Amino acid sequence: MISNALPQSLIDNPILSQWIAFEEKGRVRVGSGKVEIGQGILTSLTQIAAEELDLRPEQINLVSGQTDVSPAEGFTSGSYSIAVGGASIRLVCAEVRSLFLDRLAEVLRCPPGELSVEDGKFLRGGKDTGHDYWSVAGEITLDRRLTGTAPVKRPSTYKIVGKHLPRLDLPAKVAGGGFIHDIAPENTLHARVLRQPWRGAHLAALDESAVRKAARTPIDIIHEGEFIAFTAENELAVMRASEAARTLAKWQGGTPPPADVGTPAWLKAQISRDKITDTGKPGREPAGRTVEASYSRPFLTYGSIATSCALAEFNDGSLKVWSHSQGPAVLRDWLARALGLPAAQVNVFHRQGAGAYGHNTADDAAFDASFIAMCQPGRTVRVQWSREDEFAAAPISTAMAITLRAVLGANNKPADWQIEIWSLPHAQRPGMNGNSNLLGASALPNAPPLNPLSDVPDERGGGATRNAVAIYDLPRHRLIHHLLPQVPMRTSSLRGLGAWANVFAIESFIDELSEIAGEDPVSYRLALLSDPRARRVVETAARMSNWFEQRNLPEGRARGFGFARYKNIASFAAVVVELEVSEEISLKKVWCAADAGLVIAPDGAKNQLEGGIIQGASFVMREQVRFEDGKVATATWDDYPILRFSDIPEIEIELIDNPNEPTLGLGEASVGPTGAAIGNALARALGKRIRDLPLTRERIMATLLSE
């Protein structure tokens, strides 16, 4: 059943006119605070709106992330966009349709049940009444609160939702357009900013004449505190200037991270705020065999293929900003604060960037452009970051150390279970902990000191604790979370936050327990899973891959299994990986089964799962940000290898049809299970387990040679 409980976006934006308007004959403007980050959200939300309003998809004008007309919906993150944003649009559209039909029924003096809608036209008994949304719109005010009581359509009657609608944004993109990077008004002033190498760094010296010389054509230099920007009439000059400045600048002070930052030993040595959560049977620890294993992951970066870009214009006290921010309304509020403007004088327009797989530098670029625009009123300031700065100054996904401990009872099932996590926070987006978290703002003179950091609260899915509680039937469970609040860098959200590392650890550990029990890992999981949806997903992946029939894989080949329900409340996904290992891992085939409840765009859902598999594989096989001399030492794609075309396995996906269950977010669902399945397959292939990520050639060679 699709629930009529109000989603958060409707609690925050309760007025119908915040969502919908009938301004242009034949078209309906539907607003969304959720934005396109490559996940196809514009298409899916259009499908939902068209379905509930009985319009053709092309009659929906979806205005996304334009802060003066779109509802404020926080960040586009956490696989909430369909589950919360889409559910909100569904309720709004259903209610508007009902309001219009009720009004028309009054006019025609007929029961509303006799009326229906087709392409926006109102029919009575199947015949055109001559009325439509636009002719009735003048008689109905939408400046009213949504009640949430209008009936929504039954999924069995859907004509647009759950059917294929080609992605609305792709035609422009295959033609070479569609990105914020391509906006180039006349009168553009190009700018780039010199970034501090670590928090609190002070620019001790910069040979400005050498920078000007390197630029080859005239530049201007803005220098306020530690915020140094180069501006010019052409982009090449500021590219050259900032490149030269990066090498010329001498920095001192601040808090450079130490050389061993992020190692398990470093994490465990930090000051921590501890939280212990016990669930299940109280009393003494049960007797049995104790098993313990420790896992770790390093620092990672999101690594979008584009560098961040923003444009800004300041005229008559008003600031216009074009940004690919994941939270345009949040960005507006924090830009206003950081720049000392009233929020009403700032308008952010979302424009698409490359995929955002977490908190990226879009907001930072928006601040850069805005600050410089206020120094240069009347000019359109455009900022695009360098690749080096993307690696060096972007928010970073924190390293984690995870220890699992279980006591196996008489039947070799866990009678007691403990997970202990050491992690820096997973969220320093704009506004979190009351900090602007905008890089440029923190470089200005008199920047406010950083408020103490916390992680994403558990009720919002948690950061380090995301998916920390295994979904299996565990009679006793203890979660120990060591939040390490003294953070030498801007650690923030990457796809799944702590979830994929926790799933890697838990699913590795389950395999280790199954080995001790002498049971097949999938059978062992099923013996611990009573949730029927979870069982079905696990069984489906096993069936797809003929898991129980696998025999005689060639030498060096093995299969592994991984399963999780993202955040324990979103989509279920089970993954089987077949790989071959000689000196390094070669992925051969991946099977994935998922249950996402009602699926809006089936091909889009598969695309997300596929992408999550490849990215999840890349995370655990290759990725690590390194530090040296207090700085990020990862500067180019050579230093940060990600999976390439030659690394990609064949992928088979099956979505479990469950249209009467609410839509569950699925953008992050396949990431964790894939990494775990790779770890488990590798352990089987090597006969030995590697518990520290990434599973690189060096680690595999060391493991092989240690025998």
Next chain:
Amino acid sequence: MSEEYSFVVNGRPISVSTDGTAPLLSVLRDELSLRGSKFGCGTEQCGACMVLIDGKPEYSCSREISTVAGKAVTTVEGLPSNRALHPLQQTLLDEQAGQCGYCLSGILISAAALLAKNPRPSRADIIATLDPHLCRCGIHNRVIRAVQKAGAAIAEAQP
């Protein structure tokens, strides 16, 4: 020091007056307003900037403009013929071979060059051609299918 450089872009003769060390990508995007080729890294490591130079895929992000004088450059804007999408643009849409789409313009260039030589490439050929291109969203298998389908369409259309 500005100098005059003449070359052909998408079949059109062009002259620009610029610093000879300026990257071709900057000239295309900023001087010629051809913004289909993308900046990704500036170090020939991601493939977002790929263009054809005399029919061969080349990175444009650090290719000095002086070395392009007298040559023919094709960008993604030059792929359609008679305003009809290149078969590969169409099959990319058919396969929904895109999430964010930022890598697509470069991939289109390399794959179009491959299909021009061999409309029936093997999976291994396609992978070898596209390996210089980074995609972070994970659309690789869809792209490979799209290239195969476009190749088949091109082969069928040939007499």
